[in-house]
Amino acid sequence: MTAAVSFSKVSRHFGTVKAVDAVDLTVAPGEFFAMLGPSGSGKTTCLRLIAGFEQPTSGEIDIFGESAVGVPPYRRNVNTVFQDYALFPHLNILDNVAYGLMIRGVGRAERHRAAEQALEMVKLPGYGTRKPGQLSGGQRQRVALARAFVNKPKVLLLDEPLGALDLKLREQMQEELKGLQRALGITFVFVTHDQGEALSMADRVAVFNDGKIVQTGTPHDIYNRPKTRFVADFVGSSNVIAPQAMQALGGEARWTSLRPEAIRLVSEGGVNATVRSTSFLGASTKLFVDTAIAPLALSLPAGQPAPQEGETVLIAWAPADLHTMEDAA
Amino acid sequence: MTASAQTAVLPGRQGAVGRLSDLFWRKPGLLLFLMLTPPLLWLGIVYVGSLLALLLQSFFSIDEFSGLINYEFTLVTYGQLLQPANFDIILRTLLMAAAVTLASAAIAFPIAYYAARFAKGKWKAVFYLGIMLPLWSSYLVKVYAWKLILAKEGILTWLFAKLYLTWLLDGLLAIPVIGGNSLSISYIGTFIVFVYVWLPFMILPVQAALERVPGNLVEASGDLGADPRQTFRYVLFPLALPGIVAGSIFTFSLTMGDYIIPQIVGTSRLFIGQAVYAQQGTAGNIPLAAAFSVVPIVIMGLYLALAKRLGAFDAL
Numbered sequence: 121m122t123a124a125v126s127f128s129k130v131s132r133h134f135g136t137v138k139a140v141d142a143v144d145l146t147v148a149p150g151e152f153f154a155m156l157g158p159s160g161s162g163k164t165t166c167l168r169l170i171a172g173f174e175q176p177t178s179g180e181i182d183i184f185g186e187s188a189v190g191v192p193p194y195r196r197n198v199n200t201v202f203q204d205y206a207l208f209p210h211l212n213i214l215d216n217v218a219y220g221l222m223i224r225g226v227g228r229a230e231r232h233r234a235a236e237q238a239l240e241m242v243k244l245p246g247y248g249t250r251k252p253g254q255l256s257g258g259q260r261q262r263v264a265l266a267r268a269f270v271n272k273p274k275v276l277l278l279d280e281p282l283g284a285l286d287l288k289l290r291e292q293m294q295e296e297l298k299g300l301q302r303a304l305g306i307t308f309v310f311v312t313h314d315q316g317e318a319l320s321m322a323d324r325v326a327v328f329n330d331g332k333i334v335q336t337g338t339p340h341d342i343y344n345r346p347k348t349r350f351v352a353d354f355v356g357s358s359n360v361i362a363p364q365a366m367q368a369l370g371g372e373a374r375w376t377s378l379r380p381e382a383i384r385l386v387s388e389g390g391v392n393a394t395v396r397s398t399s400f401l402g403a404s405t406k407l408f409v410d411t412a413i414a415p416l417a418l419s420l421p422a423g424q425p426a427p428q429e430g431e432t433v434l435i436a437w438a439p440a441d442l443h444t445m446e447d448a449a
Numbered sequence: 450m451t452a453s454a455q456t457a458v459l460p461g462r463q464g465a466v467g468r469l470s471d472l473f474w475r476k477p478g479l480l481l482f483l484m485l486t487p488p489l490l491w492l493g494i495v496y497v498g499s500l501l502a503l504l505l506q507s508f509f510s511i512d513e514f515s516g517l518i519n520y521e522f523t524l525v526t527y528g529q530l531l532q533p534a535n536f537d538i539i540l541r542t543l544l545m546a547a548a549v550t551l552a553s554a555a556i557a558f559p560i561a562y563y564a565a566r567f568a569k570g571k572w573k574a575v576f577y578l579g580i581m582l583p584l585w586s587s588y589l590v591k592v593y594a595w596k597l598i599l600a601k602e603g604i605l606t607w608l609f610a611k612l613y614l615t616w617l618l619d620g621l622l623a624i625p626v627i628g629g630n631s632l633s634i635s636y637i638g639t640f641i642v643f644v645y646v647w648l649p650f651m652i653l654p655v656q657a658a659l660e661r662v663p664g665n666l667v668e669a670s671g672d673l674g675a676d677p678r679q680t681f682r683y684v685l686f687p688l689a690l691p692g693i694v695a696g697s698i699f700t701f702s703l704t705m706g707d708y709i710i711p712q713i714v715g716t717s718r719l720f721i722g723q724a725v726y727a728q729q730g731t732a733g734n735i736p737l738a739a740a741f742s743v744v745p746i747v748i749m750g751l752y753l754a755l756a757k758r759l760g761a762f763d764a765l
Binding site: 193199209210267 | 663665666672675684
């Protein structure tokens with residue numbers, strides 16, 4: 121099967137800065153693929169390389185089996201939802217959505233019908249006559265989405281499209297995006313720095329750091345079996361235990377991750393710990409404890425009585441929950 | 450903590466200035482009134498008032514025999530504007546202003562686009578200096594310099610000869626009406642100098658308009674399949690249009706009103722500005738001079754109405 125997008129040894133250097141450094145990646149057709157990483161990790165540059173706004177310094181990019189190197193953005197059957205939406209301020213919503221069709225020479229009546237249909241799919245029917253300036257952030261985000269998918273691209277690129285929305289709206293849009301992706305069957309490539317967003321929406325996630333992909337895998341893989349310290353740190357607030365500390369605990373002298381929810385409070389056996397602080401999160405309570413070896417975070421499910429600050433507790437975990445990692449960042 | 454900060458309400462400022470500050474804070478309308486009255490009086494009485502007085506003159510007529518002004522309301526003077534000799538002046542000025550405006554817009558756009566999109570830091574300063582520098586030197590000096598440059602014995606003729614392009618210059622000058630004996634006494638010469646002198650007034654507003662266009666709109670347009678030509682037509686041009694219209698108001702009205710450039714560089718045929726100068730000076734026909742000066746005002750009014758109708762200000 122031909123990959124929707126494939127990078128082989130792709131680099132993009134800006135002067136001495138290696139924004140993207142020898143990246144290999146494959147996105148399967150129809151997949152919801154997330155590129156996750158801190159700012160400056162090269163994920164957005166990768167997206168821009170697929171869109172054609174950047175050209176690789178070296179390496180080969182294929183989109184559905186065709187080489188995309190040297191192909192300008194306007195000749196790629198790929199559309200982008202921009203981070204700040206980039207709606208045309210002088211056009212009304214309907215003409216914004218119909219822009220790509222207009223460029224392709226689709227007749228006025230037909231493109232307006234298609235645009236209206238796309239607006240219905242993003243739950244903004246009848247908004248066509250307004251100008252972008254009259255819409256809220258969330259509504260503009262939907263228009264940008266409709267403007268991109270109305271062209272039925274082979275790949276839809278989303279550059280942190282939910283970043284500017286408030287939490288409630290963001291969660292709602294995550295659901296809608298997922299539903300839309302399934303309904304359209306288009307390959308989505310999604311850039312985000314929010315690990316929760318990547319894990320909840322994507323079929324597969326690539327974690328970026330310093331212009332390289334550190335790990336690619338399903339959200340489950342990434343969360344439960346982080347390959348390196350960096351991934352464990354960045355994806356979820358995992359406990360990262362240093363080799364010396366592991367040795368003191370009687371384990372293997374390697375970097376090890378331990379999920380907060382894998383740690384239990386026990387009445388006997390286990391490790392002595394002093395509660396430094398607690399924070400109530402609704403569905404769970406987060407505890408930060410000091411042990412003789414290392415500070416740890418643990419998460420108690422709701423309903424379980426939480427110890428007070430300063431209290432001494434006994435904690436334990438199953439050896440299977442310890443996950444060893446590479447030292448590399 | 451200082452002593453004064455220990456009470457919730459600080460004591461009032463001392464003296465007249467302090468009391469005045471408090472008064473203005475309580476009555477902001479008073480401050481606005483005091484600030485706006487002097488300039489509005491100046492604009493209203495000295496400027497608009499004298500303009501209206503001038504316009505009033507255009508409804509009087511001149512007695513052909515005595516040369517005295519007949520202070521009776523009449524449209525005779527406006528009728529004179531339609532006489533072939535006068536109407537030619539209006540038409541000539543209008544065409545020149547339109548040509549200068551179009552050429553300025555065409556030349557200004559790439560420069561403004563570069564300055565708005567790509568110039569950064571030092572280059573931006575160089576750009577502003579390059580645009581503004583010609584405005585700092587005397588207008589007359591520039592026009593006389595151009596007369597020398599364009600003269601038959603001038604550097605341009607010499608340059609064309611050195612490049613074996615004399616045939617091109619001769620061909621240009623052989624064009625009927627706009628050609629002539631040399632560039633400095635042809636409409637082409639007048640046109641070149643007009644464009645040179647008014648170009649900064651086009652570049653600056655266009656640049657300001659383009660500066661407000663986020664770069665990702667150009668990317669979005671390309672992303673949606675538009676090639677650079679289509680992006681210009683459907684995104685950049687509409688968004689730059691308010692700037693172009695603002696610039697054209699300058700180039701158009703400045704060209705229509707100017708009476709020095711066509712007098713120094715060009716043919717002996719008159720433009721509106723020169724006609725006004727001649728009528729109110731040597732001829733002493735104030736009503737006709739006034740009627741002539743109404744023409745650019747009316748044309749600009751029509752032009753702006755048309756521009757608004759075509760949606761030139763929609764992107765504002």
